[in-house]
Amino acid sequence: MTAPSTIVFAPDSFKGSAMAGQAASAMARGWASVRPTDNLVLKPMADGGEGTLDAFETAVPGSTRMPLRVTGPDDRPVDVSWLLLADGTGVVELASTSGLTLLGELRADDAHSHGFGQAIVAALDFGVRRLVLAIGGSSSTDGGAGVLDELGARFLDAAGRPVRAGNRGLRDLAVAEFHTLRPLPPDGVEVLCDVTNPLLGASGAAAVYGPQKGAVTAEAVNLLDGGLATFARVVGRDALRARRDADPTHPGAGAAGGVGFGLLVWGARLVPGSTGVAEMSGLPAAIASCDAVVTGEGSFDSQSAAGKAVSAVLAAAAPNATRVSLIAGRISAPTEQFADAVSLSLLAGSAQKAQAEVGHWLEAAGATLAGRF
Structure with missing residues (x-):
């Protein structure tokens, strides 16, 4: 039997589709469907805007x-x-x-x-x-x-x-x-x-x-x-x-x-x-004691490294070299800094389908990452 792991879910909101807390919950449900004994910690992120x-x-x-x-x-x-x-x-x-x-x-x-x-x-x-x-x-x-x-x-x-x-x-x-x-x-x-x-x-x-x-x-x-x-x-x-x-x-x-x-x-x-949201929500401490982190946002692009929530998660994981995986509505930038990455658009077959049933596809993405963990 696989030993239980602690997984932190720290996504930003998927703008126009799911708030950060909703996204974190959906990802975690998908993960739990594959690895039900893991300890799942929700730490949704934000950058100071809506949500x-x-x-x-x-x-x-x-x-x-x-x-x-x-x-x-x-x-x-x-x-x-x-x-x-x-x-x-x-x-x-x-x-x-x-x-x-x-x-x-x-x-x-x-x-x-x-x-x-x-x-x-x-x-x-x-x-x-x-x-x-x-x-x-x-x-x-x-x-x-x-x-x-x-x-x-x-x-x-x-x-x-x-x-x-x-x-x-x-x-x-x-x-x-x-x-x-x-x-x-x-x-x-x-x-x-x-x-x-x-x-x-x-x-x-x-x-x-x-x-x-x-x-x-x-x-x-x-x-x-x-x-x-x-x-x-x-x-x-x-x-x-x-x-x-x-x-x-x-x-x-x-x-x-x-x-x-x-x-x-x-x-x-x-x-x-x-960065402020990460520190106040206790994300660095949660990451320090976990086995992996799942982050995400609506669109992962060249701007995602410039102060967005995903970059703050990567920075918090760096001191302990904690494994970070990405779930994004669409991915248009290199993802080599992540241990794994899933695009909802590719998973669903189109961006329109992914947005129409974002909760379902976030769960599916969580299950996909869990299966490959």
């Missing part, structure tokens, strides 16, 4: 959903939750509170991040000792003004009136006040950030991400960048007086339409998304 809260809830024992209602990016109410971890850490996800998928229609000018700020305030009011903020999937290009406003900052025009929400309001900004800004929680704030873009310019928030948020012309992108430039200038001047850092060139300042910049002004620290 990060779900990944933490599955991977971290003792997590508790804390429901609340916030103002969505187009002012409609949204029922959401933040996650309380057993150690007193609060995890808040921007995608679920102020994300692009919450918009009925794209609103490049006036979508805002107030809902994300309201969820952060709810966690602070609860008394969390530390915050982890996942900022992928933003709908707005407001520089984080909505978040900072909810945290107590004030953004005023030349007449002393609060500016409007969204990027449109930034163009009228004359004064930023920070003396009523809430302090960080006792153990600080970490921001899971999967990009390194600065706030402004050709590689900034407006130029790179504005088009997917509705700024489809060069003029529209320039207007967004101009609003952010005004915001950076005024905030930089007034943040200096308040002894706060406000560097628009900091890597990641342009993340989430500039929410990265706003959180830097608050005093938060930006960390790589997938």
Whole structure:
């Protein structure tokens, strides 16, 4: 009889088909159908975008959903939750509170991040000792003004009136006040950030991400960048007086339409998304005591090694030379760094079939890897 092994399942989400937790569960069911005595550990991954809260809830024992209602990016109410971890850490996800998928229609000018700020305030009011903020999937290009406003900052025009929400309001900004800004929680704030873009310019928030948020012309992108430039200038001047850092060139300042910049002004620290999720979910410790790891994502391509969840799993496995296998919807890059690899598209016969029954094919892929283990 084959001796039982410990297998860790640590996939990212299969975008549009399965969340990371669902993918991990399906892979494990397939594995168990072939090797029922193995010890299977689920550690779903994320990079700080949509699904990060779900990944933490599955991977971290003792997590508790804390429901609340916030103002969505187009002012409609949204029922959401933040996650309380057993150690007193609060995890808040921007995608679920102020994300692009919450918009009925794209609103490049006036979508805002107030809902994300309201969820952060709810966690602070609860008394969390530390915050982890996942900022992928933003709908707005407001520089984080909505978040900072909810945290107590004030953004005023030349007449002393609060500016409007969204990027449109930034163009009228004359004064930023920070003396009523809430302090960080006792153990600080970490921001899971999967990009390194600065706030402004050709590689900034407006130029790179504005088009997917509705700024489809060069003029529209320039207007967004101009609003952010005004915001950076005024905030930089007034943040200096308040002894706060406000560097628009900091890597990641342009993340989430500039929410990265706003959180830097608050005093938060930006960390790589997938690496942060791996560490907080206990993935390195789980891998150190396992026999093999199965990771995966929707499309394994040349970008997968550049900070995505799969690369974080490989990095966590490297110190112990732990065997890592890959399951992906499609594979278009070399896989020599993996002990084994399965493409759902090849297994199903087509990408369309794989997507239509992703749960079934993830189970089949898990069974295939188990049979070859």
